Amino acid sequence: MRSPDFRTREAAYKALFEVYKKNSGVLGEIYQNVVIQWRDEAISMRGYKSPISVRNISNDLDDETVEALLQVCRKNSSVFQDYFKEKAKMLGMKKLRRYDLYAPLSTKASDSKSFTFGKAVSTVLDTFGNFDSEFRSLAERVFSERHVDSEIRKAKRGGAFCYTVSPKITPYVLLNFDGKTRDVSTLAHEFGHAIHSMLASEMPVMVSHAPLPLAETASVFAEMLFNERMAEKMSPKARRLLLAEQIDDMYATIMRQAYFTLFEVDAHKAIGEQNATIDAVAKMYMDNLKEQFGTSVAIGPEFEWEWIYIPHFYHTPFYTYAYSFGNLLVLSLYQQYKREGKSFVPKYLKILSAGGSRKPEDLLIEAGIDISKPEFWQQGFDYVQGMIQQLKSLAPK
Numbered sequence: 461m462r463s464p465d466f467r468t469r470e471a472a473y474k475a476l477f478e479v480y481k482k483n484s485g486v487l488g489e490i491y492q493n494v495v496i497q498w499r500d501e502a503i504s505m506r507g508y509k510s511p512i513s514v515r516n517i518s519n520d521l522d523d524e525t526v527e528a529l530l531q532v533c534r535k536n537s538s539v540f541q542d543y544f545k546e547k548a549k550m551l552g553m554k555k556l557r558r559y560d561l562y563a564p565l566s567t568k569a570s571d572s573k574s575f576t577f578g579k580a581v582s583t584v585l586d587t588f589g590n591f592d593s594e595f596r597s598l599a600e601r602v603f604s605e606r607h608v609d610s611e612i613r614k615a616k617r618g619g620a621f622c623y624t625v626s627p628k629i630t631p632y633v634l635l636n637f638d639g640k641t642r643d644v645s646t647l648a649h650e651f652g653h654a655i656h657s658m659l660a661s662e663m664p665v666m667v668s669h670a671p672l673p674l675a676e677t678a679s680v681f682a683e684m685l686f687n688e689r690m691a692e693k694m695s696p697k698a699r700r701l702l703l704a705e706q707i708d709d710m711y712a713t714i715m716r717q718a719y720f721t722l723f724e725v726d727a728h729k730a731i732g733e734q735n736a737t738i739d740a741v742a743k744m745y746m747d748n749l750k751e752q753f754g755t756s757v758a759i760g761p762e763f764e765w766e767w768i769y770i771p772h773f774y775h776t777p778f779y780t781y782a783y784s785f786g787n788l789l790v791l792s793l794y795q796q797y798k799r800e801g802k803s804f805v806p807k808y809l810k811i812l813s814a815g816g817s818r819k820p821e822d823l824l825i826e827a828g829i830d831i832s833k834p835e836f837w838q839q840g841f842d843y844v845q846g847m848i849q850q851l852k853s854l855a856p857k
C-alpha cells in the first residue's frame with residue numbers, strides 16, 4: 461500500500477479485499493451479531509439513548525460533544541479532498557485513486573538517515589526546553605533512569621510506545637530508532653506520553669491515566685513542536701514534503717476515523733432496526749466513502765469490503781472518533797499556544813496534570829475551550845486548510 465510503484469499499490473489492495481470479500485458471509489454475520497448484541501444490551505437492557513452513547517460514557521464525553529465533532533468533520537470533507545487533488549499533482553497523476561492515498565511522496569528527503577541517536581535526543585530535549593523547562597527536565601529523567609530501549613534488534617517487537625507501570629514509577633519508552641526524521645518525531649511523540657504521565661503522577665492511581673480522547677494531548681503536541689523546529693531549517697522543497705506527510709497523517713487520524721464512526725452509526729441503525737443484509741451494509745460503506753472523497757479520489761469497487769477488516773468495529777464499537785477528537789484538540793491547543801506564547805504553558809500543564817481525574821468538557825472549559833461547540837472543532841480544520849494553502853504556495857513554479 462505504501463509502495464512507490466502504483467501497480468503494486470493497486471495489486472496489494474485488490475489481493476487483500478479479495479480474501480475479505482470471499483469471507484464476507486462469515487465475517488458479516490459476526491458483525492451483524494456484534495451489532496445486535498450491542499444494541500440489546502445498550503438500549504433494551506441498560507436504557508442508553510443510542511448505541512454510541514455507551515462509548516461516549518466510557519470516554520467521559522457528552523453525546524452532544526461527540527455529535528458536534530462528527531458533524532463538523534462531515535462538513536469539512538472538502539478540506540482533505542482539496543489536499544488529495546494537490547497530492548495527485550505531486551505524484552504526477554491526473555487524479556488520485558484510492559490505492560494511492562498513502563503513496564510515498566519522496567524516496568529521499570524524509571527517508572534518509574540523518575540523525576544519530578544522540579543528535580535526536582538533544583534535538584528533542586532542546587525543542588522541549590524551548591517550550592518549557594519542566595517539559596525538558598521530565599523527559600531527561602526518563603533517559604537518566606535508563607528507561608529507554610531505542611536500538612533495533614533481531615526479534616524485538618516493532619513500533620514504539622510508552623508504558624506507565626504505576627504513577628510512582630518513571631515511564632518506560634520503547635522505540636525502534638533508525639535515524640530517520642520520522643523516528644525523531646516518534647521519539648518526541650512517545651516522550652510526550654511519558655511527560656503527560658509524569659505530570660499526572662500526583663493523581664490517585666485509578667484516575668491518573670487520561671481518558672482515551674485526551675490520551676494524545678501531550679504526544680501529538682510534542683510532535684508538532686518538533687516538526688515546527690525542523691521546518692524552520694528546511695528548504696522549500698523539503699518543507700513541502702514534510703507538510704504533505706503531516707497532512708497525510710492528519711487525514712488518517714482525523715477524517716478517516718471520523719468517517720469510520722459515521723459509518724458505524726448508520727450500520728448499527730440499519731442492522732439493529734431494519735435487519736440490513738451484509739450486501740446492504742457494504743453498499744452503505746461505499747456511500748460513506750463517496751461522501752468522504754467526493755470527486756477527488758477514484759474508488760475501486762473492492763473498497764466496499766474495507767469495513768469488514770477494521771478490527772475496532774468488532775471488538776470496540778465507536779472507538780475511532782477518539783483519534784479525530786485527540787488530533788483536532790491538539791491542533792486547537794497548538795494554535796492557542798502560538799497566539800498566547802508563554803502564558804499558555806501553565807494552562808496546558810494543568811490540563812495534562814489532571815490525567816483522567818476530570819471530565820474533558822469541564823477540564824478544558826477552564827482553559828477557555830468549549831468542546832461542545834462546533835466552532836471549536838472548526839478551528840482545527842481551519843488550521844489544516846492553512847497547511848494545505850502553504851503546501852500549494854511551496855509548489856515549484
Ligand SMILES: [Zn+2]
Pocket residue numbers: 649653676679
Ligand atoms: Zn500516541
